[in-house]
Amino acid sequence: MYYPYFRGKQFELITIREMAPLLARKNFVPVIEPVREALGGLKKTLAAVCSGGGHAIVIVNPYHGDHQEDGTSISGLLQEGFIGSANIAAGILLRSDMTVEEVMACYRLHAAHHPVLVHAGFNAPKALATELEHDMSGLTNVFVEDHAKLLYRKHFDRSTRILVRDGFKRLRNADYPEMEEFSDLHVTCDDLGMAGFGDFLIVGDVYSEGGGPAYAVAIHLTFIDPDKDDVMYIYHFVSDTKDTPTDPAGKFAQALAKLIAKLDSGTSHILETDAVKEFRELHAKGHFPGLGYVKKLSMKHHIETLADYLD
Structure with a gap:
């Protein structure tokens, strides 16, 4: 089972809405960390997930963005719009600054929303596992690999465990190599004792507000190589023009x-997904849809590629 981790910016939420039927069909479960103060887009996205019969996890205590000091409005949204829905779970983000007591208080507060623990820097796994002993068999734990190594994960081995790996190495657009390895978790997660796997798609775990001028434009596309044990790789198609902040349309071309x-x-081994067909149409028309739209197409392609592999 695949758990893509999204930060809830505009085009991330649009991607989930547009992919909701496929996500539901494949039993893929997006994890959404809301980073924008306005929650209208999130509400619309969760409604699309539910109407498609899918599932999602919403982080109620985000580490990044506008809700990092106070996530009560997110909890309120779940309470008002999705109480009693088995489709939407409350995700509790466990960072290094949280105590076991704080985790358990948040866990109890969201008991009606099928809480899922997302481990991303927490440092008292043994004590927490003891507190959760009676709930463990029915609990889902999502581990961000860089913050939760093998010994850490062993404390939760009676639960449903999901491992999320950041396969995207964030660089300046001008500095990307033509191709590099992305991940093999889609092949190896069973061997690691995991019930599923996830990633941060073609965005990566490094959070930035973005918005600066693009000196270079890069299109990131993942593919699975059957000649190399089905490992996933990523192409970075980078514009030749890299020394001026002007003409993003020309650089995209x-x-x-x-x-x-x-x-x-x-x-290329690139799957001819619906997203790739749209890239072909953009090329045929000579049209630049904007960088956010380009990122959306790359995310959709990534999801379609994994859906095809896991068929």
Whole structure:
């Protein structure tokens, strides 16, 4: 089972809404950390997930963005709009600054929302596992791999365990290599004793508000290589122009031309997903839809690629 981790920016939420039927069909469960103060887009997204018969986890105590000091409005949204819904779970983000007592207080507060623990820096796993002993068999624990190594995860081995790996190495757009390894968790999670796996898609775990001028434009596309044990790799198609903050449309055209050339080479291993078809249409029309839209297409392609692999 696949658990993609999204920060709740505009195009992340749009991606989930547009992919809701596929996510539900494949039993993929998006984890959403809301980072914007306005929750209208999140509410619309959760409604789309529910109407499609899917599931999602919403972080009620975000570490990043507008709700990092106070997540009560997120809890209120779940309470008002999704109480009693088995489709939406409250995710509790366990960071290094939380005590066992604080975790348990949040856990009890959201007992009606099927709480899921998301481990991302917490440092008292043994004490927490003792507190949760009677609930453990019915609990889902999501571990961000960089913060929860093997010994940490062993404390929760009677629960349903999900491992999230950040396969995206964030660099300046101009500095990306043409291709690099992304992850093998979709192949190895069973061997690691996990019931499922996740990632931060083609965005990565490093959070930024974004919005600065793009000196280079990069299109990130993942693919699974059957010749290399089905490991997932990622292409970075980067514009040739990298030394000026102007003309993002021209830079996108340069990056897109490289993507199309790789597709047409017949050796790319890139799956011809609906998102890739849309990249082809953009190339044929010579149209630049905006960088947020480009990121959305790359995220959709990533989900479609894993859906195809896991068929």
